[in-house]
Structures are given as structure tokens and as C-alpha cells.
Amino acid sequence: xxxxxxxxxxxxxxxxxxxxxxxxxxxxxxxxxxxxxxxxxxxxxxxxxxxxxxxxxxxxxxxxxxxxxxxxxxxxxxxxxxxxxxxxxxxxxxxxxxxxxxxxxxxxxxxxxxxxxxxxxxxxxxxxxxxxxxxxxxxxxxxxxxxxxxxxxxxxxxxxxxxxxxxxxxxxxxxxxxxxxxxxxxxxxxxxxxxxxxxxxxxxxxxxxxxxxxxxxxxxxxxxxxxxxxxxxxxxxxxxxxxxxxxxxxxxxxxxxxxxxxxxxxxxxxxxxxxxxxxxxxxxxxxxxxxxxxxxxxxxxxxxxxxxxxxxxxxxxxxxxxxxxxxxxxxxxxxxxxxxxxxxxxxxxxxxxxxxxxxxxxxxxxxxxxxxxxxxxxxxxxxxxxxxxxxxxxxxxxxxxxxxxxxxxxxxxxxxxxxxxxxxxxxxxxxxxxxxxxxxxxxxxxxxxxxxxxxxxxxxxxxxx
Amino acid sequence: xxxxxxxxxxxxxxxxxxxxxxxxxxxxxxxxxxxxxxxxxxxxxxxxxxxxxxxxxxxxxxxxxxxxxxxxxxxxxxxxxxxxxxxxxxxxxxxxxxxxxxxxxxxxxxxxxxxxxxxxxxxxxxxxxxxxxxxxxxxxxxxxxxxxxxxxxxxxxxxxxxxxxxxxxxxxxxxxxxxxxxxxxxxxxxxxxxxxxxxxxxxxxxxxxxxxxxxxxxxxxxxxxxxxxxxxxxxxxxxxxxxxxxxxxxxxxxxxxxxxxxxxxxxxxxxxxxxxxxxxxxxxxxxxxxxxxxxxxxxxxxxxxxxxxxxxxxxxxxxxxxxxxxxxxxxxxxxxxxxxxxxxxxxxxxxxxxxxxxxxxxxxxxxxxxxxxxxxxxxxxxxxxxxxxxxxxxxxxxxxxxxxxxxxxxxxxxxxxxxxxxxxxxxxxxxxxxxxxxxxxxxxxxxxxxxxxxxxxxxxxxxxx
Numbered sequence: 001x002x003x004x005x006x007x008x009x010x011x012x013x014x015x016x017x018x019x020x021x022x023x024x025x026x027x028x029x030x031x032x033x034x035x036x037x038x039x040x041x042x043x044x045x046x047x048x049x050x051x052x053x054x055x056x057x058x059x060x061x062x063x064x065x066x067x068x069x070x071x072x073x074x075x076x077x078x079x080x081x082x083x084x085x086x087x088x089x090x091x092x093x094x095x096x097x098x099x100x101x102x103x104x105x106x107x108x109x110x111x112x113x114x115x116x117x118x119x120x121x122x123x124x125x126x127x128x129x130x131x132x133x134x135x136x137x138x139x140x141x142x143x144x145x146x147x148x149x150x151x152x153x154x155x156x157x158x159x160x161x162x163x164x165x166x167x168x169x170x171x172x173x174x175x176x177x178x179x180x181x182x183x184x185x186x187x188x189x190x191x192x193x194x195x196x197x198x199x200x201x202x203x204x205x206x207x208x209x210x211x212x213x214x215x216x217x218x219x220x221x222x223x224x225x226x227x228x229x230x231x232x233x234x235x236x237x238x239x240x241x242x243x244x245x246x247x248x249x250x251x252x253x254x255x256x257x258x259x260x261x262x263x264x265x266x267x268x269x270x271x272x273x274x275x276x277x278x279x280x281x282x283x284x285x286x287x288x289x290x291x292x293x294x295x296x297x298x299x300x301x302x303x304x305x306x307x308x309x310x311x312x313x314x315x316x317x318x319x320x321x322x323x324x325x326x327x328x329x330x331x332x333x334x335x336x337x338x339x340x341x342x343x344x345x346x347x348x349x350x351x352x353x354x355x356x357x358x359x360x361x362x363x364x365x366x367x368x369x370x371x372x373x374x375x376x377x378x379x380x381x382x383x384x385x386x387x388x389x390x391x392x393x394x395x396x397x398x399x400x401x402x403x404x405x406x407x408x409x410x411x412x413x414x415x416x417x418x419x420x421x422x423x424x425x426x427x428x429x430x431x432x433x434x435x436x437x438x439x440x441x442x443x444x445x446x447x448x449x450x451x452x453x454x455x456x457x458x459x460x461x462x463x464x465x
Numbered sequence: 466x467x468x469x470x471x472x473x474x475x476x477x478x479x480x481x482x483x484x485x486x487x488x489x490x491x492x493x494x495x496x497x498x499x500x501x502x503x504x505x506x507x508x509x510x511x512x513x514x515x516x517x518x519x520x521x522x523x524x525x526x527x528x529x530x531x532x533x534x535x536x537x538x539x540x541x542x543x544x545x546x547x548x549x550x551x552x553x554x555x556x557x558x559x560x561x562x563x564x565x566x567x568x569x570x571x572x573x574x575x576x577x578x579x580x581x582x583x584x585x586x587x588x589x590x591x592x593x594x595x596x597x598x599x600x601x602x603x604x605x606x607x608x609x610x611x612x613x614x615x616x617x618x619x620x621x622x623x624x625x626x627x628x629x630x631x632x633x634x635x636x637x638x639x640x641x642x643x644x645x646x647x648x649x650x651x652x653x654x655x656x657x658x659x660x661x662x663x664x665x666x667x668x669x670x671x672x673x674x675x676x677x678x679x680x681x682x683x684x685x686x687x688x689x690x691x692x693x694x695x696x697x698x699x700x701x702x703x704x705x706x707x708x709x710x711x712x713x714x715x716x717x718x719x720x721x722x723x724x725x726x727x728x729x730x731x732x733x734x735x736x737x738x739x740x741x742x743x744x745x746x747x748x749x750x751x752x753x754x755x756x757x758x759x760x761x762x763x764x765x766x767x768x769x770x771x772x773x774x775x776x777x778x779x780x781x782x783x784x785x786x787x788x789x790x791x792x793x794x795x796x797x798x799x800x801x802x803x804x805x806x807x808x809x810x811x812x813x814x815x816x817x818x819x820x821x822x823x824x825x826x827x828x829x830x831x832x833x834x835x836x837x838x839x840x841x842x843x844x845x846x847x848x849x850x851x852x853x854x855x856x857x858x859x860x861x862x863x864x865x866x867x868x869x870x871x872x873x874x875x876x877x878x879x880x881x882x883x884x885x886x887x888x889x890x891x892x893x894x895x896x897x898x899x900x901x902x903x904x905x906x907x908x909x910x911x912x913x914x915x916x917x918x919x920x921x922x923x924x925x926x927x928x929x930x
Contacts (some may be wrong), residue, residue, distance in 0.1 A: 015835045026674035049583020064684070079717045114599040123595045130588045130809050134579040138907065173777070173801035178646065183500035184672045199499015200797045207649045207794050209674055220531070254546050254718035262798040285530050310804035312638070329672050336638035336801055442603070 001026075001036050001079075002202065004408050006048060006427045016057035023058065027067050027078055038068060038076040041238045102415040105451040109177060109244070109393045111442025112307055114414055116361050117308055121353050136339040144171025144315070144335050148346040152315060155349050160276065161286030162317060164300055170316040170326070173336035175302050176204050176272070178316045180297060182234075182270060183208035185318070185325050189268070192232035194222050196424035198243050198272070201236060214427050221249035234268045236261070239288055240276035244424045244437045246387020246395045254288050261296040268319075273301040277358045277392040280366045286417055296317035303345070305392055305441070313345055315444060344378045365441060379456020392441040395421065398434050400461040407436055407459065416456035466491075466502045466543075468751055471513060479900065480515055481522035485537045485557035486863060489761065492532050492543055501535060503541040557651045565879025570881035572915040574709070575774055581826050582773055591809045593693060600803050609636025609780070609800050613811040617780060619758075620814050625741065626766055627782060628750030635781040635791070638737070638801035640767050641669050643781045646700075647735060647763060650783070650790050657697035659687050661889035662926035663708050663737070666701060679878045679892050683708065689721045699733045700725070704753055705741035706811035707887045707924060711852020711860045726761040733784075738766040740856040742823045745831045751761035770811070770906070771858055778802055837905050837913045844921020857906040860886065861926040863899050865926040872901055 004022075010020050016425045039047070041055045048055075059076055062068045063074040068076045111172055129136065136145075156162035172178045177223065183189075184206055190211035193202060205212055213230035215222050218456035222237050235257060239249035241414060261267040271288045279285065289299040302314035318326055333343075348354050372394070376383050382399035411418055419437045422430035469487075477483050491497045506513070506520045512522075524541055533541045548921035588895070594601065601610075608614065614631035639641045648670055655676035658667060670677055678688050678695035685700050693796045696801055700722060704714035727730040736753045744750065754764040767779035783791055800807075813819050837859070841848050847864035863872055869885040884902045887895030905913060 035751075060746065064713065064746065066717045066719075079715070079721050081717055110604050112602065114602040117602050119595065119599070119601070120489075123592060123642065126595065127592060128587060129585065131486065134582070134584070136777050137577065137579040137582050139575050139774040173642070176798050177638070177801055203794070203797050248529060250544070252531050253548055256545050281525060281529065300818050309604040309799070310602050312799070312801055312803050322856050329668070333641050333669050334639050334774070334777070334779055336642055338803065338806055341803055341806070 001032050003040050003043070003047060003185060008048075011055070013086065015428040016054045016061075019048070019050070019054060019058040020061045023062055024065070024067055027062075027081065032078055034078055034080045036078045037074075038062075040075055049123055064217055079112055083349075092122065097378075100405060101439075103412070104415040105417065105443065105447055107416065107451070108305075108420045108441035108442060109419070109437060111439060112305065112308055112392075113364075113442055114308070115445060116364055117445070118348075118353060118357050122344065122348065123353075125353075126340065127346045128339050129343045129347065133340075133343060136343060140335055140339045140342070142170060143224040143331065144334055144337060145339055145342050148342045151346045151350045155306050155354070156266065156287075156299075156317070159355070160273065161290035163290055164299075167291040168318050168323065169337060170318065170330075171337050171342060172314055173312040173374075174304070175272070175300065176200060176315045177336055178300050179204045180208055180313055181316065181330060182300075183210045184329055186210075186234055186268065186321055188267075189234045190230075190232045191270075192227050192230055193220070193426060194237060194242060195426050196244060196421060197236075197426060198221035198238070198431070201424060202426050217245060217247065219247065221243070221247050222253075222440060224253070224255065224260055227257070227260055232272060233264075233266055235376065236272065237272040237288075238272045240273055240279070240285060242387065242426060243272075243274070244393065244395055244421065246391060246393070247388055248387070249288075251291075254291060258288065258292060258296065262294055262331060268296055268298055268322075270298045273299060275305050275393075276301070276387065277306045278391050279305050279390040280362065280369070289317060292319070292357075294311070295321035296324070306354075307345075310346075311341065313341065313393045325399055356398065362387065368440050368443070368445055368448050369394070373450055374440070375452025377461075378456060379452055380460040381456055382461060393437055393439040396436050398436065398459055400434075400459050402459070403432055403434055407434060410458040411436075411455060414458045416454055416458070466497050466503050468504060468508070468512060473513075473515075479519075481519045481526075481745060484515070484519060485525040485526045486512070487532070488527055489532055491867060492527075492546070497543055499543055499545045501543045502539075503527075503543070512849060513611050514750060515518065521593050546649075562567075568877070569880040570882065570908065570912055570919065571580065571904040572881065572883045572905060572916070573898055573907055574884070574902060574904035575769075576904060577773055577857075578829075578907055578909060579773070580909070581829055583813075583818060583822050587809065587813065590731075590812045590816075590927040591805065593786050594808045594812065598805075598808060599811045601808060603799055605804045606802055607795065607798050608632075609802060610804055610807050610811070613807045615813045616788055616815045619754075620774060621764075621782070625738065625756035626822070628755055629764075629782045631786065631868055631896060632862075633783050633785060635783065635795075636800060636802050636807060637779055637781065638777040639769070640737070640765065640779045642801055643765055643779055644669045645673055645893055646781065646791075647765075649794055650787055651675075651699055651733065652794075653699045654699045654731075655695075656735075657687070657700040658891060659690050659707060660891050661709060661886060661895070661903070662701075662891060663703070663845055664891060667891050679807070682710060682712065685718040686712050686825065687718075687722065688720070689725055692722070692725055698729075698731055699735060701735040701737065702753075703737045703739065704740050705744070706856035707752060708739070709735075709886065711850075711856060711858070713750060713852065713855055714753075719756060723753065723761065727759055733763055735763045736764065739802060740770050740858075741766070742771045743827055743830055745827065745834070745854040747856065754782060757784070760786035763787070771809075771819075773828070776804065776806065778812075796834065801886060832858070833905050833908070833913050835912055836918055837903070840914055840917025844918055846921055847926060853898065858902055858904040861901050863901065863924055865899075867924070868897055868899055869901065872899060875923040876901075878922060879923045881916050881919055881923070 006022050008015055008018050035251055044055050062069050066079055068078050070076055151171040152166055152169055153166045192213050192215045193279050194217055195214035213232045215226045221242055257269055259268050268293055275288055290296045299317040384397040386395035404422055408420050421435035471487050473480055473483050497854050510517055519835045528535050531544055533543055535541055540567055612633040618631045656670050657680045659682055660679035671824055679698045680691045686707055715853055726734050738752055754762045764782040767780055849862040851860040869887055873885050886900035
């Protein structure tokens with residue numbers, strides 16, 4: 001390599017780094033090639049008027065990174081690089097994928113109202129946990145910390161009739177993650193899905209190479225005859241409050257589906273108990289899991305509705321029959337939930353804050369629900385509510401003669417976004433109906449009243465079509 | 466159904482619930498059977514001396530849950546249940562699966578020292594985020610919030626030479642979760658793994674039905690000839706600091722592997738850059754991703770070493786060539802990381818706290834590393850360090866003539882736990898050597914000095930065997 005001059009600049013950082021970068025760039029660019037000898041350290045010190053340690057550090061870095069090799073008593077030689085490499089500027093940012101347009105009144109089924117979140121309590125417990133439990137920085141149990149699992153097992157028994165020990169519980173970062181675990185534990189299973197139903201579920205199962213059968217619903221939920229005929233081995237059901245139709249599965253259907261699971265070995269019910277806290281008439285209906293005495297039910301639920309969608313804590317209750325399959329596949333995994341959040345949540349439940357929060361928000365959401373329905377009726381919208389008094393969304397059949405696309409378009413003109421039932425059919429064979437799906441938990445009482453008035457303009461008979 | 470007497474007890478909750486439970490139990494137990502008529506509301510009110518609303522609520526619940534049906538102008542009739550159901554007490558807790566015995570000096574590779582965590586700053590940012598950003602309760606971007614992705618893209622360019630836009634970054638709850646995403650995006654790929662290597666990686670890939678080839682290492686890392694012959698289409702490498710041998714991959718080998726990826730369409734390098742912050746000589750070596758101009762490198766790393774294992778935030782940088790495959794499969798997924806933690810971390814990085822934390826802990830860990838090595842040498846242990854001056858674990862070849870099982874057993878007798886290199890061979894064909902793997906980040910300086918003295922007793926020649 002020929003002698004070279006290098007203009008050091010103060011803003012470019014330490015001299016050894018500038019020298020290292022210069023030489024690495026020369027090599028990467030191909031201007032200095034394989035086998036060439038670098039100037040000796042001594043000559044470079046004299047030539048560039050830098051200290052010995054500057055040159056030595058730069059050369060050490062080049063050796064460490066494999067640009068040059070040191071030949072004792074001879075010097076530093078450029079190594080073979082597979083090809084010429086050039087370093088460039090960072091890739092310029094591209095616009096984010098398009099966010100859907102924003103509406104003044106968005107009845108999304110995944111939003112909640114931030115103003116009902118118990119900030120003060122959560123922040124206090126969160127701070128306490130951070131300061132009082134430094135040991136939580138180290139790795140925790142793969143299934144989630146025992147404190148949270150014990151607290152959950154107790155809560156689930158008292159409030160949902162779920163009977164399990166903490167060893168059966170797996171805490172995970174969201175329902176989709178847990179469905180991935182189910183798909184891999186039940187490797188080779190064929191899953192029966194409610195249709196219409198939960199679209200992401202189908203995607204997660206497909207990503208995991210699971211087989212899928214779509215089962216129609218009747219007025220009690222998943223139809224057991226269609227299930228039997230489908231050849232499926234695992235049925236994913238939402239008995240508390242079917243998504244999106246809102247059906248609550250009666251006990252008779254629950255026991256029919258349990259009987260289906262027991263008729264052949266290897267059959268399971270997967271009970272997704274999302275939204276079950278928000279039942280507005282009578283007490284919550286106990287989970288199917290509590291009716292099961294033969295280890296045929298996998299139970300799962302989440303805190304994304306009852307606390308906040310952005311707090312990514314969901315959980316799975318595996319039957320004991322599946323624990324060894326779980327250990328075989330997931331025994332080496334780490335938990336996906338921060339231990340600080342796990343303990344904050346466990347304290348929140350164990351201290352009674354969670355059940356108070358549920359009672360408080362149940363009242364709030366019930367008022368909003370009533371406000372919305374009464375508002376629609378007062379505005380002259382002919383509306384029938386499908387399903388029952390549960391959950392944070394409504395399936396509304398609008399009787400003004402218009403069909404779904406027109407209903408949605410006219411609502412959108414007024415600044416109100418909802419989804420149509422057809423979007424929840426998983427096979428593209430949606431009937432053309434007049435049913436819209438409205439999640440009302442993300443809107444304030446004032447917004448709901450205003451939206452009902454606007455929907456009156458959009459949907460009142462005589463104004464449609 | 467015959468008339469019945471029910472003894473209400475104050476401690477058993479509201480009267481309507483006691484009445485509901487009594488009737489539901491009668492039906493579930495089979496004492497009242499299908500088709501039987503319940504007592505009329507009027508007769509029950511008179512008989513039990515309760516209010517109308519008590520009876521009405523209880524009957525409504527029974528109807529809602531499907532135990533009875535209401536026949537207008539006739540009464541309430543018991544529905545058909547598939548079989549007799551009994552409710553029992555919760556399943557008693559079983560002992561947790563055995564924790565491994567605890568050692569006074571545990572050189573686990575997954576622990577860090579909680580005392581170096583920047584509590585005050587983290588707690589302050591965390592509290593601020595919770596109070597100032599209530600909108601973070603609602604669902605965020607599937608890939609993680611833009612603020613964190615922008616901050617990371619900038620950090621990765623400055624500190625790791627990674628060139629990407631925020632749109633290419635996917636935040637996820639841990640490396641294993643992200644490997645699952647890679648396996649599903651590269652559906653059908655055959656993965657080449659370093660052997661010895663990262664055992665959980667093989668498990669995650671197997672759970673995802675991915676093909677696996679084990680590739681031996683030479684002194685520069687994964688051997689490219691063996692890789693070419695293996696038929697693999699994706700090579701998972703740890704170039705900064707091979708796990709567990711500690712090799713830093715020279716630039717020449719990096720370009721050879723890039724050339725391998727470019728030789729056939731559909732080939733990718735997966736660069737796991739864990740531990741790269743802890744390089745003790747010279748500056749960190751830039752990532753392979755920065756050398757790639759053709760979208761062949763998937764980059765991933767985690768904060769579990771540099772912050773804490775229990776903070777479950779890792780990230781993936783996908784090449785633009787894979788973005789559409791990612792969207793197709795994961796476009797509907799939610800992020801797995803709490804938005805509050807995402808924003809706390811983003812503020813921590815953007816405010817310069819993270820690089821200060823790395824500089825501070827790099828010094829601390831370097832001192833501990835030197836303390837450990839010097840301690841072993843002072844205690845007379847003949848030790849050779851494999852790999853280079855990087856990372857939070859050491860691969861130590863012990864030259865006292867003893868083999869791995871004896872080395873580990875004698876260390877354990879002194880209360881010191883380490884793992885042996887053989888545990889990291891993925892095919893059960895481990896050579897019988899004398900190399901142990903020691904993670905030193907979870908031990909204090911005092912513990913390290915004490916452990917080195919104890920290992921002197923265990924391993925000094927003459928005391929062995």
C-alpha cells in the first residue's frame with residue numbers, strides 16, 4: 001500500500017477510529033487489494049504525526065475484524081475479501097403503510113376508553129414493583145411467574161368457575177401468541193372455527209400449518225352436527241359471547257360440545273373467554289372449562305378488553321393431559337411478558353383492584369350501551385340487537401331495507417365507522433344482510449349520543465337509499 | 466318440579482344468586498329432569514317469601530344460560546342437557562416442576578446483575594409514559610410503535626452499522642417469538658445452524674416444522690463449504706460473538722457467507738447480534754447487515770442482555786425483499802410488547818441513557834471478566850480463553866487434564882455451577898473436551914473473586930482427578 005495522507009477532523013471522533021475507518025474503506029473499496037502490505041506502524045506514526053496507541057488500536061481493530069492479518073516480523077497484510085463492499089448511507093425512510101382514514105366516531109371492536117383505566121393504582125403498583133423487586137430483572141418462569149399464576153387460578157375459580165392449578169397456566173403476550181402455542185402443542189390437529197368468527201385466528205392457524213374447517217352457527221352457537229361431520233379434532237369456541245354475533249351458548253349446547261370432545265381421543269374444545277367480564281344481566285356465566293372432568297378443554301382469555309389492548313397479557317389454561325406435550329415443545333422457551341408487568345397485574349388482582357375495576361367499568365359500559373341503543377331508537381332507526389346483553393360490541397340488524405354496504409357507506413358519510421357482519425365470514429361466502437358490528441367501548445358517552453343522532457340521519461327509513 | 470324449601474344464608478350472597486344456584490344444581494345433578502316444569506314465579510314468591518325481582522332475575526339467568534326455556538302462557542321447562550354434570554372443588558395445586566438446585570455461585574449465561582440496572586431513570590421514564598400518554602392504552606402498530614422503531618433505526622445505524630428504515634423493524638417479545646416469525650415468513654426454508662450453538666433455536670424451528678441442518682464451526686465461525694453442501698437455504702449466524710464459543714467472525718468470512726446467500730434466490734443470512742454491545746477491545750464490529758446490498762440479511766437482537774432478561778423486548782430487521790411476505794402472514798397480528806414499555810425504552814434510547822448505560826456496564830463487566838480470569842490464573846488454574854474479548858460469557862479450556870464432566874462436578878462440589886461445552890452440541894455428537902462455558906454477568910465482583918478461589922481448589926493441577 002502506498003503512503004497516504006489522512007486529514008483528521010475533530011468532529012469525526014477519536015483519531016484511531018478515523019484511521020481505522022480510512023483503512024477499512026480503502027480495503028472494502030478495492031483500492032487496496034488482497035496481499036498488499038500496510039505501511040509499518042513506525043512509518044505511519046512518523047508520517048501522520050499521531051501517537052503509537054492511535055496506530056496500534058486501529059491496526060488491532062483491522063486484525064480483529066479480519067481486514068488484515070499480522071505476519072510476525074514482517075507486517076500487516078490485507079486479507080482476501082469475497083467481493084468489493086461499499087458502505088452507503090442509511091436507507092431513506094419510506095412512508096409507513098397507509099393507516100386507514102380516521103373517523104370522528106369509530107366503533108372499532110378493539111378500542112377501549114383510556115379514561116376508565118385505573119391510572120393511579122396501576123402506576124403506584126408498577127413503581128412499587130420496580131423498586132421493591134430488583135430480582136425481577138432476572139429470567140422468570142417460562143409459563144409466567146408463580147405469583148401471577150396463583151393469583152389467576154384463584155380469580156378464575158371464583159369469577160369464572162374455571163378449575164385449575166397454577167401449573168396448568170401459561171401467561172403469554174396476547175391471544176395470537178397463545179394460539180400459536182396451542183397449534184404447536186396440538187400438532188396435526190384440524191381446527192373447527194366458528195363462521196362468522198375471529199379472522200386473525202384463521203391466519204394464526206394457517207401460519208402454523210394447522211388444518212381448518214369452518215362450521216356454521218345456529219342460534220346456540222357452533223352447530224354440533226356440522227362439527228361432527230367436519231372431521232375436525234379441535235373446536236375453537238367463544239361461548240360467553242360469540243364474536244361477532246353475540247350469542248351466549250346455552251348449557252345444553254356446551255354439554256353437547258363437551259360430549260363431542262369426549263367421543264374420540266385427541267379431541268379438544270378451545271374456549272376463548274374474551275369479554276366474559278362484561279355481562280350486563282345477572283352474573284357472568286361460568287366457563288365450559290368448569291364443566292369438563294376429562295381434560296378436554298383448553299381455556300384462554302386476555303386482559304386486553306378488561307384493562308387495555310396495549311397491555312399485552314393473556315393466558316392459557318391447559319388440561320393436565322396436555323402438560324407433557326407442552327413441556328416437550330416449550331420447556332426451553334422464555335416467557336413473553338415482562339416480569340414487572342406480571343407482578344403489577346398480580347398485585348392488582350390480588351389486592352381486589354381488578355374486580356372493583358370490572359364492577360366499575362361494567363356499569364360504565366352498560367350505560368353507554370343503553371345510551372347507544374336508546375339513542376338509535378329515539379332517532380327513529382329500526383334496530384334489532386342480535387345476541388344477548390353481554391360484551392363490548394353489538395351486532396345490530398338494521399331494518400330500514402338497506403343492505404350492509406349501503407348502511408356502512410351512509411354511516412361513513414356522517415363520520416361514523418363500523419364494520420359489517422360480512423367481514424367476519426372466513427370463507428368469502430357471506431350472506432348479503434343488514435347487520436353491522438359496533439364496538440362501543442372506545443367512545444365516551446357524549447360521543448355515543450352524538451353518533452346515535454348521526455346514525456339517525458343515515459339510517460332512518462325514508463332517508464335511506 | 467316439586468315445591469321446595471330453600472334456606473337462604475346471608476353469607477352466600479344475593480338471594481337471586483342463591484335461588485339461581487339451587488335450581489341450576491338441581492338440574493345439573495339430574496334431580497330435576499328434562500321437560501319438568503319449574504314452580505310458577507307467583508307460587509315461588511309466596512312460598513319462599515322473597516321479592517318478585519329475586520325470582521325474576523334467577524329465572525332470567527336460568528333461561529339465558531339455557532337450563533330452562535320459557536313457554537309463553539305456560540311456564541318454565543327444564544331443557545335437555547347432554548349428560549349429568551357435577552361441579553366440584555378446584556383442582557388442588559400440585560408442586561411446581563422441579564427448579565434446579567440453587568448454587569452459591571451460578572455462572573448462568575442468561576443472568577445479569579440487577580444492581581447495574583438504571584432503576585431511577587427507567588422508573589422515571591416509565592411513570593412519565595404512563596401519565597403523559599394515556600392514548601397508549603389503545604392498540605398500537607403491529608410491528609411496534611413508530612417512535613421506538615425510528616429510535617432503533619437511528620441507534621442501529623450509529624452503533625451497529627445496520628442500515629434500515631423503521632418500516633423494516635418488527636418489535637417482539639423475545640428472540641424466540643421473533644424466530645417463530647422468521648420461520649413462518651421463510652416458510653419451507655431449511656435452516657443451517659451453528660453447531661455447537663443455541664439450543665432453543667433448534668427447538669423453535671422444529672416446533673415450526675422448519676428443516677434443520679447442523680453446520681460445524683471452524684476458527685472463523687460457520688464453515689461456508691459445509692454450508693454450501695448442506696442444502697440449507699437460510700443460515701443462522703452469531704458473527705459478533707459466537708454462542709457459545711465466542712469466535713468473532715472476520716470480515717472475510719462475513720463476505721463469504723454473503724456471497725453464499727447471493728448465489729441462489731431465496732437464500733438468507735439470519736444475523737443474531739446478541740451481546741454485541743459488550744466488546745472490550747476497540748469499538749463494536751459493524752453488523753453483517755450493513756455489508757448487504759441485496760436484501761439477503763435478516764438482523765435480530767434483544768435488550769435482554771444489555772438491559773435485563775425480564776424486559777421482553779427484542780427486534781427484527783427484515784430486508785425489504787421480505788416485507789410483502791411478512792405483511793401477508795402477519796399483517797393482522799397485534800404487537801406482543803406493552804406500548805408503555807415500548808415508549809419507556811424509546812425515551813431511554815433517544816435521551817442517550819442507553820448508550821451511557823452500555824458504556825458504564827461495559828466497564829463494569831470488563832472489570833469482572835478480568836477479575837475472573839486473573840483470579841483463576843492466580844489460583845493456579847491452567848486456563849485458555851477461546852474466542853475473543855467480547856460478550857458476557859467465556860468459553861474456557863481448562864488444561865489440568867480433566868475432562869468436562871469431572872470439571873463440572875468438581876466445580877459443583879465447591880458450590881460453583883457452570884455448563885459444559887458439550888451441552889451446546891445440537892446433535893448429541895459432542896466431542897469429549899475440557900471446555901466450560903461461564904456467564905459472569907449475574908455475579909458481583911466479590912462473588913467472582915470468591916468463585917475463582919473455589920475453582921482454584923477444584924481445578925488446580927494436582928487437586929484434579
